[in-house]
Amino acid sequence: MTLLLFPSRLSTRAPSLIALALLAACSQNGPPPxxxxxxxxxxxxxxxPGVPREPLARAIDQLFTAEDLGDTRALLVLHQGEVVAERYGEGYDADMRFTGWSMSKSVTAVLLGMMVADGRLRLDDPAPVPLWQRAGDPRxxxxxxxxxxxxxxxxxxxxREPAYKSDEVRMLFLDGRDDMAGWAEAQSLEYEPGSTFAFSTATSVILSDIAGNTLAxxxxxxxxxxxxxxxxxxxxAAPxxxxxLTGEFDASGTLVGGSHFWAxxxxxxxxxEFLRNGGSVRGVQLVPRNWIEFMRRPSPASPDYGAQLWLNRPSETDREELFGxxxxxxxxxxxxHLGQYVIVSPRQQLTVVHLGKTDNEDRVALVDALERLVALYPSR
Incomplete structure (x- = not known):
């Protein structure tokens, strides 16, 4: 309710008229503006920006100001390949590198796709991990x-809880940190290969090790x-x-490709945008389009996961990363980890980047807020 006061005029009116005006203002139809x-x-x-400007600005502002979404430090919206919104939290700017945490896995998958396209690796051959190739090893x-x-x-x-017993923590920071791939590859087989989905940073480090051994x-x-x-x-990076783009390496010279790319x-x-365009940039195909299609195809063991990418499909677990x-x-x-997202919607011609720090208890609210933003754009 908004009341504009003009004293020189109101002073001549009876108090009852003022009261009626207040009641009329308060009884307006619909929510307040x-x-x-x-x-x-x-x-x-x-x-x-390709949609009404104010609703988009409000959706972005909520990500920076709502108390239950954690700390948003950077937000970009690209529509039809152009930056249509860009905002930074206090103390952050466009020149700062942000760690991708598990977004790094998607970068690693693209690198593996290039090696497959080069003929250096094959998708359905036994993974070239020497430790697993001993006679009788089920791995x-x-x-x-x-x-x-x-x-x-x-x-x-x-x-896993407590955190110091969790495999990714042990590998990255404790007993596995000097030879992360060696630590990851030494673990035993729990399920038949191919049968069961288990999201794992250690698995992506094994992929990084395979890439490193392929090159050198x-x-x-x-x-x-x-x-x-x-x-x-x-x-x-150059194309x-x-x-x-900067990757971290462990003491064994292995790329920490499950969690430690910065950009x-x-x-x-x-x-x-490179993913949205099927692996091409400025008309040059850097990785075959069918590799990006493979990354986007649901895993036989998990409908909302592809190949190092999360998919916007209902989850069969309690871990729903997108919009179901x-x-x-x-x-x-x-x-x-902690709310890093590169969300890509080819039919909406949309890419949304969210970087910040959101703890697990606020993750669902963050995903809901990102869904409201993405929903502003129509699909083609």
């Missing part, structure tokens, strides 16, 4: 496809790291213009 947006919220959105049945789709069958227990077999840690860095720069928000957006099929089931995303 929304409060005006801060100027900064509107300035973050372009003049023509010899694990294929590259199984690893990419998180159905290796290895005993990898992610997000029997090499020193320094040589392995150098060969991988050169491959990433020449085949992905995409992802100048900030600026705009470069994460470039990666999302709402809006458009063609939506997919690279998703990382």
């Amino acid at each position: 929304e409060p005006p947006l801060p100027a900064a919220a509107m300035e973050a959105v372009s003049e023509d 010899s049945g694990i294929t590259l496809r199984h690893l990419l789709q998180m159905r290796s069958g290895l005993h990898h227990e992610e997000a 077999p029997d090499a020193s840690p320094d040589e392995r790291q150098r060969e991988m860095e050169q491959f990433i720069e020449a085949r992905l 995409l213009g992802m100048d900030s 600026t928000p705009r470069d994460w957006a470039r990666f999302g 099929g709402a809006i458009d089931d063609g939506i997919f995303a690279a998703v990382g």
Whole structure:
């Protein structure tokens, strides 16, 4: 309810008339008008974002101001390949690198796709892990496809409590940290290869090890790291213009490809656009289109997971990372710990990047807020 006071006029009217005016204002139909947006919220959105500007600005503003969504530090919206909204939290800017956490897995999958396209690896051959190829080792049945789709069958227990017993914590920071792939590959088989979905950072590190061994077999840690860095720069970062893309390596020279790629928000957006365009940039196909289609195809063991990508489909577990099929089931995303998202919707011609820190108890509310933003755009 808004009441505008003009004292020189109201002073001549009876109090009863003022009361009637107040009652009339309070009895208006529908909800009260929304409060005006801060100027900064509107300035973050372009003049023509492809949908009404104010609802988009409000959806973005909620991500930065709502108390139950954690801490949003960067938000980008790209429509038809153009940045139509970009906003940063206090103390953050466009030049800062942000860790992708598990968004890194999607980058690693693209690198593996390039090696498959080069003929260096095959999807359905036994994964080239020497430890598994001994006579009678049941892990010899694990294929590259199984690893990419998180159905290796290895005993990898992610997000376990207490945290110091969780496999990804042990591998990254405790007893496995100097040779992460060796630690991950040494784990026993819990399920038949291919039968059971288990999201695992350790599995993605095995993929990184396979990539490193493919590029530099029997090499020193320094040589392995150098060969991988050169491959990433020449085949992905430079063609995409992802100048900030940086991977971390362990003491054995293995890329920490399950969790430790860093990039600026705009470069994460470039990666999302690359996926939206089926693996091409400026008309050049960097990885075969059918590889991106494979990454987006549901795993036989989990309908909402592809090959190192989350899919917008109903989940058969309690871990639903996207919108449960709402809006458009063609939506997919690279998703990382603490609320990192590169959400891609080809039919909406949309890429949304969210970077920040959202704890598990606020994750559902964050996903709901991102769903409201994405839902503003129509599908083609």
